[in-house]
Amino acid sequence: MAPDLQVRIAYRLKYSELVSPGSKRAIYTFDLLRAWEKLRRRLDFPIIIVRGGGYRTPAYNDRIGGSPRSRHLTGEAIDPGVSTFYENGLDPYSKGAFAVFLSSGFHGIGRFENRLHLDVRPDPTFWEYYIDENGRLRNRPDEQAAKWFDQLNQN
Numbered sequence: 286m287a288p289d290l291q292v293r294i295a296y297r298l299k300y301s302e303l304v305s306p307g308s309k310r311a312i313y314t315f316d317l318l319r320a321w322e323k324l325r326r327r328l329d330f331p332i333i334i335v336r337g338g339g340y341r342t343p344a345y346n347d348r349i350g351g352s353p354r355s356r357h358l359t360g361e362a363i364d365p366g367v368s369t370f371y372e373n374g375l376d377p378y379s380k381g382a383f384a385v386f387l388s389s390g391f392h393g394i395g396r397f398e399n400r401l402h403l404d405v406r407p408d409p410t411f412w413e414y415y416i417d418e419n420g421r422l423r424n425r426p427d428e429q430a431a432k433w434f435d436q437l438n439q440n
């Protein structure tokens with residue numbers, strides 16, 4: 286049976302928002318929904334999931350050059366756009382926002398200029414994306430986030 290794209294699978298989250306481009310399918314884990322619920326109840330403003338920022342089929346992930354081990358393939362990742370954060374007075378790249386993501390259960394946090402990557406991997410891992418001299422999207426460890434993580438754990 287075809288999934289009902291409008292069905293609500295968590296607080297302020299519809300199935301359609303996690304569907305992979307090029308398909309009508311979404312996979313999502315319980316851990317992802319649990320972290321999302323916590324995040325959404327704390328940040329009670331609209332959060333837009335970017336195209337391809339929910340589940341990705343292997344074909345779609347290949348097409349956009351995603352990592353073969355991407356957590357989007359296993360329904361453990363979500364990529365929010367940042368515009369509604371600013372519209373609601375929260376800098377998405379601030380320590381405060383980082384602390385909310387982390388304490389909601391998102392332990393994999395990738396930061397890029399117009400979007401965030403959040404996933405529910407067990408080990409805390411933080412990185413930032415950048416464009417290299419050949420115009421390719423690369424990533425490197427996010428040293429700022431690692432410092433914040435240490436500070437938060439000392440308190």
Ligand SMILES: [Zn+2]
Binds near residue numbers: 338357363401402
């Ligand atoms: Zn992502």
